[in-house]
Each structure stands twice: as C-alpha cells, then as structure tokens.
Amino acid sequence: MEDIVNVRPRIHVFVCVNNRCGIAGNIKPSCGPTITPEMVKEVKLWLRMRGLTSVVYCTLVKCLGFCSTDGGVMCVYPQGRFVKGLLTVEDIKKVIGEEMSRVGID
Numbered sequence: 001m002e003d004i005v006n007v008r009p010r011i012h013v014f015v016c017v018n019n020r021c022g023i024a025g026n027i028k029p030s031c032g033p034t035i036t037p038e039m040v041k042e043v044k045l046w047l048r049m050r051g052l053t054s055v056v057y058c059t060l061v062k063c064l065g066f067c068s069t070d071g072g073v074m075c076v077y078p079q080g081r082f083v084k085g086l087l088t089v090e091d092i093k094k095v096i097g098e099e100m101s102r103v104g105i106d
C-alpha cells in the first residue's frame with residue numbers, strides 16, 4: 001500500500017446515479033433515472049472546460065443513503081454537505097458553484 005501524493009482537491013463532490021427502476025419488486029426510490037451518469041459526465045466536462053479538475057473532483061456513486069422521491073442526492077466534502085432534490089445538471093452545477101464560492105474558487 002502506498003499513499004498517492006500531491007493530490008489535494010479543495011472540493012470533492014459525490015453524485016448519486018443509482019437507478020433501482022428495473023429491479024423487480026423494488027419500492028425504494030432512487031436518484032436514477034432522474035440523475036444519470038451522462039449528467040455527471042456533463043458536470044465533469046464543465047469542470048474540465050473551466051480548468052478546475054485538479055481542485056474540484058466529481059465522482060459518480062451509487063447511493064448515499066438519503067434516497068427520496070424528490071430527485072437526486074449529492075454530497076460535498078470536506079464540508080460534509082448533503083443535498084437532495086437534484087433534478088438537472090444545472091442543479092448539480094449550482095451546488096458546486098456555491099461550494100466554490102465558499103472556499104474562494106472563481
């Protein structure tokens with residue numbers, strides 16, 4: 001085991017894309033298909049176009065434990081902020097933008 005050095009994102013966001021819609025008998029809500037992997041790719045491209053990939057990490061995940069019918073869920077670290085009710089790419093970007101402002105990233 002070895003540490004990966006010189007990796008210091010200022011913000012790391014995790015966006016849930018878990019989709020339980022195709023699971024027989026499932027009654028639990030999920031972030032997908034409202035939030036999709038393609039939407040997270042779009043957010044990553046937005047960060048790349050702004051030259052922020054080394055300071056803002058965006059990771060697709062499957063279930064953050066706050067599943068709801070209101071929309072998708074994401075969390076932001078190191079702030080430890082959880083957000084639910086995401087419906088669009090713009091919602092995800094808005095949360096990231098708020099956190100960038102909070103830590104002084106333009």
Ligand code: FES
Nearest residue numbers: 016031063064067
């Ligand atoms: S399915 Fe997204 S938080 Fe559980």
